[in-house]
Amino acid sequence: MTNWLLRMLIVLMCCAASAVMAAQQIDSVRMSKSPDATRIVFDLQAPLQHTVNKLGNPDRIVVDLDGAALNFDFSKLDLRNSPIREIRTGQHAADKVRVVLDLTSAQRPKTSMLAPSEGSGWRLVIDLLADLDPEDPPNQVATISKSPLGETLADFRPMVVALDPGHGGQDPGAIGPSGTREKDIVLQIGKRLADHINRQPGMRAVLVRTGDYYVPLADRRRIAADKYNADVFLSIHADAFTDSRAHGASVFALSHHGSTSARAGYLARIANDSDKVAGVYKEERENNSLLNVIADLTTSGSLTHSLVLGRMILEEMGQVTKLHGDRRKVEQAGFAVLKEPSMVSLLVETGFISNRTEEKNLRSSAHQEKMAKAIVGGLHKYFEMHPKPETYYALLRSRGGVRPATHKINSGETISSIARRYDISENSLREHNKLRGDKIRAGQVLRIPPG
Numbered sequence: 001m002t003n004w005l006l007r008m009l010i011v012l013m014c015c016a017a018s019a020v021m022a023a024q025q026i027d028s029v030r031m032s033k034s035p036d037a038t039r040i041v042f043d044l045q046a047p048l049q050h051t052v053n054k055l056g057n058p059d060r061i062v063v064d065l066d067g068a069a070l071n072f073d074f075s076k077l078d079l080r081n082s083p084i085r086e087i088r089t090g091q092h093a094a095d096k097v098r099v100v101l102d103l104t105s106a107q108r109p110k111t112s113m114l115a116p117s118e119g120s121g122w123r124l125v126i127d128l129l130a131d132l133d134p135e136d137p138p139n140q141v142a143t144i145s146k147s148p149l150g151e152t153l154a155d156f157r158p159m160v161v162a163l164d165p166g167h168g169g170q171d172p173g174a175i176g177p178s179g180t181r182e183k184d185i186v187l188q189i190g191k192r193l194a195d196h197i198n199r200q201p202g203m204r205a206v207l208v209r210t211g212d213y214y215v216p217l218a219d220r221r222r223i224a225a226d227k228y229n230a231d232v233f234l235s236i237h238a239d240a241f242t243d244s245r246a247h248g249a250s251v252f253a254l255s256h257h258g259s260t261s262a263r264a265g266y267l268a269r270i271a272n273d274s275d276k277v278a279g280v281y282k283e284e285r286e287n288n289s290l291l292n293v294i295a296d297l298t299t300s301g302s303l304t305h306s307l308v309l310g311r312m313i314l315e316e317m318g319q320v321t322k323l324h325g326d327r328r329k330v331e332q333a334g335f336a337v338l339k340e341p342s343m344v345s346l347l348v349e350t351g352f353i354s355n356r357t358e359e360k361n362l363r364s365s366a367h368q369e370k371m372a373k374a375i376v377g378g379l380h381k382y383f384e385m386h387p388k389p390e391t392y393y394a395l396l397r398s399r400g401g402v403r404p405a406t407h408k409i410n411s412g413e414t415i416s417s418i419a420r421r422y423d424i425s426e427n428s429l430r431e432h433n434k435l436r437g438d439k440i441r442a443g444q445v446l447r448i449p450p451g
């Protein structure tokens, strides 16, 4: 349904409703905060007509609600760490309410009327988005000024890695047998990983979530892509499985058409339910099918690269922790958080919090450090192989390249996956190793043609 049609429908429904009903009473208003947005939710019995105006000097947002009476004490809302200084309300007529949000800084309001779903009724959602300054410094800064090659790193664009610790706020994620919450563990790992990335010349990390609050899945992708222009997006998780024996780390990429295993599909369903658990709902739902089509057309390139990077991260993680099913294969399923075509996007399951041994490991700072270093190792190898123009890695490549002379075959690898990994043709790999056909075996060492 188009936005226009939806609005018309709401207006019609409102007119019909107000003709027969007295003003509806609003007695629940909720608020949630993240560094990128503040959300205010009015719980309604029926849709209502409203106008939202942004005013300056001083900055404030004025919300007028028609056909409504307020029965809510706004002093109950915690305004700390939000751009709202004060909330004032007034009943302008028996059926007209005005809510004024006095702001500490200019905010862009975005409103949506959400239809009942999953146990919630009608809701008017007002998001206050910071009027972003394009010069806004990212939340992590690389401080290394000299590369080993003597150039000033400032001359090069860093590869930007967006780290997305899963869950947060009202959504604890999976909970381990000793009560460990996934949202806490993945935030700790994410912060350690950011530190390690920022110590690497040519890489810079940004965190999509920096504290214990929830960020809707679609916003996570948008913050990474639009605010930080990230090259790579890594969502970090430590999920549970019904069978407590399940163990091992794994890496997932997006699939538009089904899942590569039952477990991949199961984990994607759980991950995609995150918005519901946190009580936020996808807006612009009516546009989703179209977006999916566009995504289908444009993700093909980044999906291929996601699989290559995923494999490299798995290889490195396999050195420091058990892999799920001992498989170095990147699984695929329909993870909503990975549907951003402009970034190489992966979801890293650092282990099973439902498994007692792994729960203990995941809590240990030594283990978290090992995992973080392994993931950085995978990123480094990937950037070496697939440098983007005008980056430090492109410089490294131009200085004689970083392609190794040999490659020891891991189980599950194929001629084509190895060729892709080193950015060479399958034929040149075959010729260089006098291979006939596609038969190779794990442990065999291949010579890699020089770049």
Ligand SMILES: [Zn+2]
Pocket (backbone or CB within 6 Å): 166, 167, 173, 174, 182, 237, 238, 239, 271
């Ligand atoms: Zn999770």
